[in-house]
Amino acid sequence: MFTFTVSRVRKGENLMISENPLAELKKECEALLKEATGKLQMAELLKQFAFEKPPVWEFGQLATSACFELAKHVGEKPLVLAQQLVKAMDKAKFQLVKEVSAAGGGYINFHANFEKLSALTLESVRQLDSEYGLVKTEKPKKIIVEHTSVNPLHPIHIGQARNPMLGDAVARMLSARGHKVFRHYYVDDVGRQTAVIAYGYKKLGKPKPAEKPDHFIGKIYTVTSCLVEINRLKKELERAKMVSAEEETAKINRELDDWVSVAFELKQKYPDLFEKLLEKINEDPDPEKSIGELNRAYEAGEEEAKRLIREVSQLCLEGFKETLSRAGVFYDSWDWESDLVWSGLVAEVLQKLRQTPFVTAFGGVLEFEAGKVVEFLDLREKLGLRKDYEVPSLTLVRADGTTLYTTRDIAYTIWKFSKAEKCINVIGMEQSLAQLQLKIALYALGYRDYAENLVHFAYNLVTLPGYKMSSRRGRYITLDEVLDEAIRRAYEEVSKRSPQLSEDEKRKVAEIVGVGAVRYALVEVDPAKPVEFNWDRVINFEKNSAPYIQYTHARACSILRKAARKPERPDYGLLKEKLEQELVFTLAEFPETFIEAVETLKPNLLADYANALADKFNTFYNAFPVIKAEPPELSDARLALVDAVRIVLRNALNLIGITAPERM
Structure with missing residues (x-):
């Protein structure tokens, strides 16, 4: 932390500024x-002091319970010790x-000198401006934040959209803290699912998308998956009937009925695509085998398979990039899973794991005994891990x-x-076991330092009241649709509140507000808790939403425009009202809130x-006039307060990827 003198002088005093007034x-x-x-003679008994906020403003702005700890050492009542220390x-x-006072059975309460704290805080905010609150770490690191990494199978839907919003916010926060941050997207293009799309895409003759490419690919994937699964189940049913396996036959029939109902739904939604794929897939005596061969060929790096699967994956990624750039999310690196496989690194890792005593082989299947x-x-x-928890084994290689x-x-x-000293994987809670097994594998390979600097940033689900998503039925609400709807609703609200704005301004503001509303809704809840995406809350100009905070920022900008002057002679000692002082103290808290949000990786703290x-x-x-306040020194002090709020709201929103408009 640092303090330094600024050039402005008032009443013969040098005004100090600090990047962290509360810390001062x-x-x-x-x-x-x-x-x-x-x-x-108690200095040796207590080396550090922790501070908290008293429950009531009138008790002071900071308090310490240090006397309760001291009392254990000296055999005196905490309140008596508190009185002696004061x-x-x-x-x-x-x-x-x-002022300092002893209270509450042994607490020591500190009351701030608001004339000086207000001067320090407001001058610091206004001088440091876009840097205020963004306290730099003393130990900057190279950090990779890998986030989003949605498989290139279908459009990003609202259930997946929490990942890029959280990941991007974390990357912004870490970068603002002074770390060198790299944003990575892991393209999961190896495996059966991408082979399914490529198979369907090839059967259609590799058509050019007539719509947004990820939406087009999503339809092919959904229909192809369904038809291939029905084909597989029909063959299984025939085999079960031949051996008179009644229980197995009944089970397959239930599954088949379920998939037929999916097919009926998909045929109604995409009739032409469905009929074309049905015709082409029926020409193949064994679609499942064809897909398996394509998958193996791609992993082996065979040229034809490489061209086909890369082409279809790239198409989907084009759509992803368009969507994510709308939301203000960008990446430094797109890392293809297939490149890792073809480079030989995966084979090298498998070879090293085989040499440990923790890998067993059964008929070509390779198992990693993580629990061991x-x-x-x-x-x-x-x-x-709990004492009674057994970590399941991990299958490394299939038969x-x-x-x-x-x-x-x-x-x-x-x-x-x-490439980095620390890696943060933004991945849903449902992947907690896989992330644990990954970390254990790093320990087994001797990469202890990697394991200890690998962070699984886990987050919970997104739900939509009254709507059940199903990828296999092609039943999902895309992030594109959510952004469009948010912008439409924002446009209606902006038009109602600010009819004087030009049409172009209304559209621009609606875009900023709509995107901000979606980002805030997906970030403001603690990552460990689920998000219920509700439009009445998302686009709410009255409370706890991005539009509400953005509108407040625009209001502060409007006050400053109407004042048409800079606060030249503020007397901060005139900010005596409780509301004014609470506002000053909240501004002073911003740097420590920022530090806590970064250190705990909780963007929701900044939203809150x-x-x-x-x-x-x-x-x-x-409650109070600003421009017309008397005397002029009070008006200037309040204008400085308004300006500081404007700056801090903008800084806080920027950290979670939300733009603060000046007009709404």
């Missing part, structure tokens, strides 16, 4: 406590502290010689660590902060 207040409180404990403090050294590694290397506590996703992910992780700041500002604005 805490530093002063700690210095007062250390001096007081020294006077009472009495021993040198009031002549108070700067940002105005946990016990052998004593990793249970380090990995946070047909093809590898599984997690096997390839081990090689990918090793490759990533050749921006919403709370907007609430406080709107309450203040509705």
Whole structure:
């Protein structure tokens, strides 16, 4: 942390600015406590002091429970110790502290000197501007944030959209903290699913998309998957009937009925595509075998398979890039899973794993006994595993010689660590076991440092009330559709609230507000909790949404425009109202909120902060005049406060990938 003097001088005083005003207040409180404990010969008993916010504003702005800890050492009541320490403090050294009191059975409460804290905070915000709050780390690292990584099978849907919004926010936050951040997208183009699409695409004669390419590919995948599955089940049914396996026959019939109902639905949705694929797939005596051969050929790097699957995957990715760029999400690297396989890195990793005592082979199937590694290397506590939890084994290679996703992910992780010191995988909670097995495999291979710097950023599901998504039925709401609807709703609201804006301005603002609304809705909930995507909450100009916070920012900009002057002679000592001081303190808290959000990887803390700041500002604005406040020094101080709120709202929103418009 640093402080330095700015050139502006008022009333003969040098105004100081700081990148973290609250830390300055805490530093002063700690210095007062250390001096007081020294006077009472207790300095050695307590080396560090923790601070919290008292439950009631009138109790002060910071409090410490240090006396409860001290009492254990000296056999005195905490309240008596608190009173002694307060009495021993040198009031002549108070700067940002105005008053100290003992309270609550042993707490020490610190009351801020708001004339000085307001000057420090508001001048710091206005001088540092876009850098305010973005406290740099003392230990910058090279960090890869791998996020989104949706398989190139169909459009990104709302259930998957939480990933890029969280991943992009985390990358922005880490970068603002001073780390060198690289955003990676892992293109999962190896495996049966991509072979299914390529098979269907080839059967259709490799047509050019007549619509957005990822939507086109998604339809081919859904219909091809359905028809191939029905074909497979019919053959299984014949075999079961031949051996009179009644129970098996009944089970297959149930599955077949389910898939036939899917086929009926898909035929109604995409009649031409369905009929063409049905005709072509029926010409193939064994579609399942053809797909398996294509999958193996691609993994082996055969040219024809490479051209076909790369072509279809690239088409889908073109659509992804279009969608994600609309949402303000971009990448530094697109990493193809197939490149890893063809480079020999996957084979190299498998060879190394075979040489460990943790891999067994049964009829060509290679199994990694992750549980054995946990016990052998004593990793249970380090990995946070319960004593009774048995980590399942991981299949590395199938009987047909093809590898599984997690096997390839081990090689990918090793490759990533050749380029970074820390890797963050933004992957849903449902992949927790695979991510655990991946980490255990790194330990088994001797990559302890990699394992300990690999972070699984897990997040929960997105649900839509009253709507059940089903990929196999092609029943999903795409991120494109959600963005379109959000922008449409935002346009209606902006037109209603600001009819004076030109049509072009309305469209531009609606785009910013609509995209911001979707991003905020997917980020503002703790990652561990599910998101219920509800339009009444997403586009709400009155509370807890991006449009609400953006509207508050635009309101602050409007006040400053109407004032048509800069606050030249603010007297911060005139900001005596509780609402004003609460607003100043909230602004002072922003740097520490930012640090906590980055260190805990919780973008929702910044969303919560921006919403709370907007609430406080709107309450203040509705209660007090700004431009017409008297005397002029008070008006200038309030204008400086409005300007600081504008800056901090913008900075907080930018960190989670949301633009703060100046007009709405």
